[in-house]
Amino acid sequence: MIIASNFKTNHTRTSTNEYIEFVEEFIKKENISSDVYVFPPSTALMNSRSVFVGAQNAYPVQSGSFTGEIALEQLQEFGIKSILIGHSERRHVLKESQEFINSKFEFFKNSEFMITYCIGEPLEIRQKGLKEVLEYISLQLESIDMSYENLIVAYEPVWAIGTGVSATMEDIKSTHSALKNIYGFKNLLYGGSVNLDNVASIVDIEGVDGVLIGTASWKKEHFCEILKKTNKLGGR
Ligand code: PGA
Numbered sequence: 001m002i003i004a005s006n007f008k009t010n011h012t013r014t015s016t017n018e019y020i021e022f023v024e025e026f027i028k029k030e031n032i033s034s035d036v037y038v039f040p041p042s043t044a045l046m047n048s049r050s051v052f053v054g055a056q057n058a059y060p061v062q063s064g065s066f067t068g069e070i071a072l073e074q075l076q077e078f079g080i081k082s083i084l085i086g087h088s089e090r091r092h093v094l095k096e097s098q099e100f101i102n103s104k105f106e107f108f109k110n111s112e113f114m115i116t117y118c119i120g121e122p123l124e125i126r127q128k129g130l131k132e133v134l135e136y137i138s139l140q141l142e143s144i145d146m147s148y149e150n151l152i153v154a155y156e157p158v159w160a161i162g163t164g165v166s167a168t169m170e171d172i173k174s175t176h177s178a179l180k181n182i183y184g185f186k187n188l189l190y191g192g193s194v195n196l197d198n199v200a201s202i203v204d205i206e207g208v209d210g211v212l213i214g215t216a217s218w219k220k221e222h223f224c225e226i227l228k229k230t231n232k233l234g235g236r
Contacts, residue, residue, distance in 0.1 A: 001203060001230055002152060002189055002210030004037035005217035016044035019220045024050050026224040032231050042070050045078040054082030057090060060107030072111055082114040088158045102143040109148050116152045123159035134178055152187040154212040155179060160192025162214060167192060169205060176207030196222060200229045
């Protein structure tokens, strides 16, 4: 099981430090066997013994002139080896093109990062049906090396992110099963309004290898409760 928290633009360096120490203790005390990922803001990147701390974003160069960005050199300083690519907020709010996302994937693959690659459709596509959803997602995967061994894929329907309305269990099941059949993903997470109440049922769905959580993971106590509820559930 993979349980990941995306802080987005929340938490400071101090509160991230407290959060990660708290989670590390909890993992030890409760014998949590899941792989735990935390993606804090870039000002709060740090190393951890039992949590994989990853970057929410970085520019695909070693270093250079890209005002306001951080790149590989700044990640290496903190021993960061994991990154989120293609998150819906970067695609839709920050207007990242698929071409740019592809170049990030290539760069961080060549840098041997653990990549959590996000895919997912907007509401108007979901309303048309599963066939259209799969067609839409196929374009997000077209230039992605799906045989990359350090790849985690997160299926996150855009309309379910931060809205409090997660996809239905049936939609998650049919979409995950289709994606696994077509692409053979080993690690396929679901994301989009996962919370304390629905997380156990979601990770129990066949084809779900874990979850990527925003809002419901920002309080360390809640995240730990999620870790406890999902410990040793699911197939992995
Ligand atoms: P949410 O965010 O849990 O707040 O819906 C999920 C995500 O953006 O990864």
